[in-house]
Amino acid sequence: MNRFEVLTPADLAHAARLLARQGHVALAGGVDVIDLLKLGIIAPATLVNLKNLPELHGIEPGPRGLRLGALTKLHEVAEHPFIREHYTAVSDAAREAATPQIRNLATVGGNLLQRPRCWYFRHPDVNCLKKGGDRCYALTGLNRYHAILGGGPSFIVHPSNLAPALIALGASARIVGPSGERSVELEKFFTLPSVDPKRENDLKPGEVLVEVNLPPPPAGAKSAYLEAREKQSFDWPLVGAAAMVASDGASRTVRDARIVLCAVAPIPWRSPEAEKEIIGHPLDAERARAAGEACVRGAHPLADNAYKIAMTKVLARRTILKAAGIEEA
Amino acid sequence: MTTPSTTPAVRQAAAHLKEKLLRLAAPALGAEPSDIEARNDLFQVRFDPSRKMSFADVCRRIPGDSLSAEGERVPNYEGYRRDQAGCQFAEVEVDAELGIVRVLRVVAVHDAGQIIDPLTARSQVNGGVLMGVGYALFETRRMDPRLGIMVNPTMDDYKLVGPLDVPEIEVRFVEVANGFNNTGVMGFGEPAHVATAAAIGCAVYDAIGVPVRSLPITPDRVLAAMETRA
Incomplete structure (x- = not known):
């Protein structure tokens, strides 16, 4: 690990000025940043400690929705009664992540901005496309955990399971930078490798992800998140699915829906094809199954990850039905 | 040993x-x-x-402060068997759509001769079963054939059993008298580990109706095996 200094900025504007400088990296919970430092994947001269900035703290439920400060711990998201009731997918996703110890450290902002888990990207001896090299080794190498959708020229999957749940519930991110602030829909915040394989999102140098805002869920909306892992403890999802389903009580006709997949693409993968299968129809197991099929219609598996297609169909179907409160026969 | x-x-x-x-x-x-x-x-x-x-x-009456004596381990006595015997059982649950295997219960019955310390002997079996679950379901060294590197060399990527993956473990000792040495104690380092993966593999076979012939029994292999069912 390289030598570095830690600076604690006086306020948010100061933090933005520091982060605009070369070799300055933001530090929140430190879960991913310290790993990347130890692996030698980043070697910043300075870590900018964001933990004392009041604007980044707090969970604020209200009539206009929910504000989650970027420094909110995953553990707090998982256990908050208001989030559990109104944004169930978000608390479910937070509860599935990592381990209790990590959830007590890891932050919402860090979870959204964490770098991919790709074993070529994380290997100190491999200079892959994401690190400025000339190729994605996963394309022709070992790719059981890689993308089946949206891949190319890099085939990572986005590791955040919180992001699909937040996107399913219409979240936006408030970002403060050296030249002011902006708000961006979380769905549009993440960027495909075809735009730039070296990054996964639209955060510019000097910008700080301050908070995530969730609108009130649509009337009659319920949500759920499910994921499949090899291990039940401390493992990354092979596939995850978040669903928001707003339907009329008696007829079960779906008025609005969002289906967002985890770990299948380089970004949290919203599936309008799947949403189309259920919106305007009374929801039942057959409809949910059709939505699952629709999720993977455009999938291009690599040599080792075709199993993810079968998994995605199942998880999308189960998550939609769980959100809608429908028991499968 | x-x-x-x-x-x-x-x-x-x-x-x-x-x-x-x-x-x-x-x-x-x-x-x-x-x-x-x-x-x-x-x-x-x-x-x-x-x-x-x-x-x-x-x-x-001991002259001086202490009395001492020496002993050695002599060659084992002839005419007795020296191998452990045991059997293990596994109960698994397979999510037939996702291919995910969970080990619910392992019963380990072993004759390791005279048990000197039941607590540590039991612990030896618990540890062997845990590593056996990892051997059966998770652990493998993944080598990139062109780069010649192991791609999962970290504690994050190399998958070891975690708390939620641990089955209920029941340990029974059957202490059969054995005279091949003067304590009747046998080596007991590996039996619980070796048998666990085989028992889990057989239980998965019983659950899904087709065998998975390679370890670890990961979801992709379970799904592929199930596709071969008539």
Whole structure:
């Protein structure tokens, strides 16, 4: 690990000025940043400690929705009664992540901005496309955990399971930078490798992800998140699915829906094809199954990850039905 | 192998030490060492129990500060079997759509000869079963064939069993007397580990109706095996 200094900025504007400088990296919970430092994947001269900035703290439920400060711990998201009731997918996703110890450290902002888990990207001896090299080794190498959708020229999957749940519930991110602030829909915040394989999102140098805002869920909306892992403890999802389903009580006709997949693409993968299968129809197991099929219609598996297609169909179907409160026969 | 390697020597040394104590007690009791019986806290003449001394009194006759003796592990006695015997059972639950296997329960029944310390012996089995679950379901060294590197060399990527992956483990010892050494203790390092993956593999076969022929039994392999079902 390289030598570095830690600076604690006086306020948010100061933090933005520091982060605009070369070799300055933001530090929140430190879960991913310290790993990347130890692996030698980043070697910043300075870590900018964001933990004392009041604007980044707090969970604020209200009539206009929910504000989650970027420094909110995953553990707090998982256990908050208001989030559990109104944004169930978000608390479910937070509860599935990592381990209790990590959830007590890891932050919402860090979870959204964490770098991919790709074993070529994380290997100190491999200079892959994401690190400025000339190729994605996963394309022709070992790719059981890689993308089946949206891949190319890099085939990572986005590791955040919180992001699909937040996107399913219409979240936006408030970002403060050296030249002011902006708000961006979380769905549009993440960027495909075809735009730039070296990054996964639209955060510019000097910008700080301050908070995530969730609108009130649509009337009659319920949500759920499910994921499949090899291990039940401390493992990354092979596939995850978040669903928001707003339907009329008696007829079960779906008025609005969002289906967002985890770990299948380089970004949290919203599936309008799947949403189309259920919106305007009374929801039942057959409809949910059709939505699952629709999720993977455009999938291009690599040599080792075709199993993810079968998994995605199942998880999308189960998550939609769980959100809608429908028991499968 | 630590217990069967060390306990025969320790037991022999203890026997030699006992002989030295009997020789110290003999003049005071007016008897031959071979006529004295040492039991619990008492040294007693076999044919005249009224002639006796306490262990503490015998120790007072030790010249100097201490008494020492040596022992060694002699070659195993012929004519006895020296291998452990045991069997293990696994109960698994397979999510037939996702291919995910969870081990619910492992029953481990073993004859490892005389059990010296039941707590550590049981712990040895628990540890063997845990590593066996990892062997069956998770652990593998993934090598990139072109780069010649292991791509999962970290504790994050190399998958070890975590708390939620641990089955209920039931350990039973069947202590069959065995005279191949002077303590009847057998080596017990590997049996619980080796048998676990096989039992899990058979249980998965029983659950899904087709065998998965390679370890680890990951979801992709379970799904692929199930596709071969008629």
